[in-house]
Amino acid sequence: MGEFQPGGHSAGPSGLLRRRSLLAAAAGLAMTGLAACAQEPAAAPVPSPSAPSTPVVKDPPHNAVAPETRPARPSKSQVVAEFSARKPVEWGLDVKGVISKTDSPHAVLTFDACGGPQGSECDQRLLQTLRKLNVPATLFVNGRWISANPGLAAELAADPLFELGNHGFRHQPLSVNGRAAYGIPGTANAGEVYDEIMANQDALERLSGKAPRFFRSGTAYYDDVAAAITNAVGLVPVSFTVNGDGGATFPAATVAAEVGKIAAGRGAGQIVISHFNRPAGGTADGFARALPGLLDRGVTFARLGDTLPL
Numbered sequence: 001m002g003e004f005q006p007g008g009h010s011a012g013p014s015g016l017l018r019r020r021s022l023l024a025a026a027a028g029l030a031m032t033g034l035a036a037c038a039q040e041p042a043a044a045p046v047p048s049p050s051a052p053s054t055p056v057v058k059d060p061p062h063n064a065v066a067p068e069t070r071p072a073r074p075s076k077s078q079v080v081a082e083f084s085a086r087k088p089v090e091w092g093l094d095v096k097g098v099i100s101k102t103d104s105p106h107a108v109l110t111f112d113a114c115g116g117p118q119g120s121e122c123d124q125r126l127l128q129t130l131r132k133l134n135v136p137a138t139l140f141v142n143g144r145w146i147s148a149n150p151g152l153a154a155e156l157a158a159d160p161l162f163e164l165g166n167h168g169f170r171h172q173p174l175s176v177n178g179r180a181a182y183g184i185p186g187t188a189n190a191g192e193v194y195d196e197i198m199a200n201q202d203a204l205e206r207l208s209g210k211a212p213r214f215f216r217s218g219t220a221y222y223d224d225v226a227a228a229i230t231n232a233v234g235l236v237p238v239s240f241t242v243n244g245d246g247g248a249t250f251p252a253a254t255v256a257a258e259v260g261k262i263a264a265g266r267g268a269g270q271i272v273i274s275h276f277n278r279p280a281g282g283t284a285d286g287f288a289r290a291l292p293g294l295l296d297r298g299v300t301f302a303r304l305g306d307t308l309p310l
């Protein structure tokens with residue numbers, strides 16, 4: 001599934017253009033699957049409106065982090081040594097250390113691309129709607145999706161309307177003891193948690209020259225130790241407030257109704273989860289129906305990084 005947006009294809013590290021041209025060629029060979037991330041949450045949690053407002057930085061310095069200024073991150077062996085003895089006490093979508101809402105006056109739309117045999121397409125109509133309405137979004141991209149869509153991933157990374165987040169390397173629930181969600185086995189230990197996060201982080205950095213600030217696990221499930229590891233390696237683990245498309249299973253009318261709920265409170269602090277990897281689902285039509293009305297009612301949107309300044 002895909003997405004992207006306007007403008008700004010000029011910024012990038014040296015060599016990016018050449019790399020992108022190679023990636024674009026590779027994209028022609030990319031396979032596309034039929035389905036998507038059926039494993040994402042199917043039930044809509046109750047939104048909890050939040051109010052306070054944090055002034056949003058208009059055009060923040062994105063995720064760009066020059067290597068020389070990037071904080072040293074712990075090694076895998078350091079993470080294993082520090083966290084292997086810790087026993088998790090929480091498991092779910094909203095455990096300690098995981099962000100599910102913000103203090104911003106804006107709503108945040110997040111769209112996942114889960115990858116895998118049934119989840120590696122791109123919902124271009126959804127992306128076109130976002131671009132047409134100039135609605136920014138944070139796109140959580142999985143390593144498998146990047147492998148299937150390297151040129152598209154690079155295009156999205158270069159689009160200033162979007163911010164890329166890390167959606168894991170193998171799309172696993174983030175656990176230190178193999179706990180499963182929606183039938184998908186979680187990572188089995190602290191070392192696997194590290195690999196699930198950092199293998200895709202490295203892929204995204206190679207792709208874009210930027211270090212994503214945010215991580216959402218496959219299925220958005222975490223235990224509290226895995227969430228702590230995510231924070232320890234320098235990323236913010238993210239869940240959601242509003243389940244917009246039920247893992248891209250909702251029909252368009254349901255998507256529009258669920259997303260439309262953020263009109264209450266003008267969307268302040270809400271984080272909406274949906275998908276851009278299942279164009280056959282109702283997500284694109286649902287957002288096309290809901291967004292104009294939300295904008296008319298004064299809802300404003302921002303990328304996650306704009307609502308959580310460094």
Ligand SMILES: [Zn+2]
Nearest residue numbers: 037112114219
């Ligand atoms: Zn996913």
